Amino acid sequence: MKGVLTPIEMKAVDRNTEYNHIPTIVLMENAGSSIAGYIMNNFPDKKKISIYCGTGGNGGDGFVIARHLLNQGYKIHLFLLSKPENIKNKDSKTNWKSINLISKTDKNLKLSKITDSSQLNPDNSDIIIDAILGTGVNGRLREPISSAIDNINYSPAIVISVDVPSGLNPEDGVVYDKSVVAHTTLTLHKPKTGLKLADNKYVGNIEVLDIGIPLVSEEYTGVGDLLKLKTPSTSSHKGENGSVLIIGSNPDYIGAVIFAAEAAISRGVDLVFIVAPESSAKIIKQYNPEYIVKSIEGDVLNMDGYPIISELIDRVDSILIGSGAGLSSQTGELFNKIVTSTDKKIVIDADALKLVDKQNIIDSNTLVTPHTREFKEFFGCDLPDKRDDKIKLLEKLSKEYNTVILLKGVVDIVVSPDDYKLNSTGNQGMTVGGTGDLLAGLCVGISTRNTLYESAYISAFILGNAGDKLVEEYGFNYTSSDLLKII
Numbered sequence: 001m002k003g004v005l006t007p008i009e010m011k012a013v014d015r016n017t018e019y020n021h022i023p024t025i026v027l028m029e030n031a032g033s034s035i036a037g038y039i040m041n042n043f044p045d046k047k048k049i050s051i052y053c054g055t056g057g058n059g060g061d062g063f064v065i066a067r068h069l070l071n072q073g074y075k076i077h078l079f080l081l082s083k084p085e086n087i088k089n090k091d092s093k094t095n096w097k098s099i100n101l102i103s104k105t106d107k108n109l110k111l112s113k114i115t116d117s118s119q120l121n122p123d124n125s126d127i128i129i130d131a132i133l134g135t136g137v138n139g140r141l142r143e144p145i146s147s148a149i150d151n152i153n154y155s156p157a158i159v160i161s162v163d164v165p166s167g168l169n170p171e172d173g174v175v176y177d178k179s180v181v182a183h184t185t186l187t188l189h190k191p192k193t194g195l196k197l198a199d200n201k202y203v204g205n206i207e208v209l210d211i212g213i214p215l216v217s218e219e220y221t222g223v224g225d226l227l228k229l230k231t232p233s234t235s236s237h238k239g240e241n242g243s244v245l246i247i248g249s250n251p252d253y254i255g256a257v258i259f260a261a262e263a264a265i266s267r268g269v270d271l272v273f274i275v276a277p278e279s280s281a282k283i284i285k286q287y288n289p290e291y292i293v294k295s296i297e298g299d300v301l302n303m304d305g306y307p308i309i310s311e312l313i314d315r316v317d318s319i320l321i322g323s324g325a326g327l328s329s330q331t332g333e334l335f336n337k338i339v340t341s342t343d344k345k346i347v348i349d350a351d352a353l354k355l356v357d358k359q360n361i362i363d364s365n366t367l368v369t370p371h372t373r374e375f376k377e378f379f380g381c382d383l384p385d386k387r388d389d390k391i392k393l394l395e396k397l398s399k400e401y402n403t404v405i406l407l408k409g410v411v412d413i414v415v416s417p418d419d420y421k422l423n424s425t426g427n428q429g430m431t432v433g434g435t436g437d438l439l440a441g442l443c444v445g446i447s448t449r450n451t452l453y454e455s456a457y458i459s460a461f462i463l464g465n466a467g468d469k470l471v472e473e474y475g476f477n478y479t480s481s482d483l484l485k486i487i
């Protein structure tokens, strides 16, 4: 598992936790109470505390912290840096209502709604808690947040930032406008990449607080991972939303490239080029006018097609080789030439796994998608029985051959040189022909805008999920065409 997360990876883990039946308000409660616990353990005697709150989840953490510290006898002045109706986050809204109610009854809590910076006065509390902005900050800091940050930075108080110092970019750690200068940053669940990249002056010492997110939310795929998909921009022109080249098929089997092409198109890919032997090219062309089909002379894919292929490689984002290509040595020569002559992303699937020499992928940017038997043939070694041993072996091979490995199985194991993820969606109905081509098509389609690693585990999740939906309706005898309709 990764030690630091980008904000979007954190959001995905958050969302996966909800998918794993833990409501997000529980995470906010855990965040707030663990931060309050840190304050009580480290500053037992500091009794006057200011908490500055924004309108998102970070602010919500602040409301929870106030509630817990009040119970420990602290005097709290809570500043909401907005009108309450601007609080969008549903969990923050709930905690706002509660802390607002408490302020009517508990004399140790003073609550101020700051809508204009003129309402801010020098802050002489012992401790200031910065719960203004966390991973959701974007753009120049608006008022009164901007002045509040100045106020905080001028004060002599010990400043504790919740999750991220407000104003610091949580991804790259850059201060584009201004940021709170924190004595300590209490980051939730895992450090965000920005904290590690930032000038330490802003972050102070980093403490990582657990908030009850189970390992499964990171180790396994979930709906949260779909948040990582780069959505096609509406104002895009043809080809901006990704273009792929699929090289496959042989006279006996043309369905593979069609399933792969349709799956890629289902992910919003604009341009699908297909290179096939002339005998199958004619039929493929008729299937969908969207395809740009180039045919190669001869019955099977061979080196005569390399000139047109290398031209197309320059025009696309990602390449898929193997779908129903057959096992002729001429095709093998072509595939090995392709993997050694471009640094574009390449998905090596199906028959290509029997034709490409693993030594040839080391300097390329590849994803291999074997099932158990294809794995043994491609890597020339057996798979251990225990899953942890499988993961260790896959991590070793992934590093050795600089490739992402999607090992298909009841639980798919996806391994990159620096991380792994498991996918448990799907069912035994998925063994029907064509599902591997759909998966490869999803991978090459998603990889036009995401990494090969993300595309592999997100594709496995999407396809398995589609299969699970079909089982509910049809039992196990569904077809790949049914799957295609769902994805």
Ligand SMILES: NC(=O)C1=CN([C@@H]2O[C@H](COP(=O)(O)OP(=O)(O)OC[C@H]3O[C@@H](n4cnc5c(N)ncnc54)[C@H](O)[C@@H]3O)[C@@H](O)[C@H]2O)[C@H](O)CC1
Pocket: 010, 014, 024, 027, 028, 029, 031, 054, 055, 056, 057, 058, 059, 060, 061, 088, 089, 132, 133, 134, 135, 136, 137, 138, 139, 140, 141, 142, 143, 145, 162, 163, 164, 188, 189, 211
């Ligand atoms: N698993 C977890 O990590 C948990 C995290 N939690 C906390 O939630 C925040 C993320 O919440 P989110 O609502 O996505 O974003 P923020 O609260 O950081 O800010 C969004 C909020 O702020 C406004 N805003 C954004 N940019 C600006 C700006 N430039 N100027 C002014 N205002 C701005 C925006 O309008 C939004 O209203 C995370 O950091 C944690 O602290 C939860 O506790 C749950 C578990």
Ligand SMILES: [K+]
Pocket: 058, 130, 131, 132, 133, 134, 161, 162, 163, 164, 165, 166
């Ligand atoms: K903050």
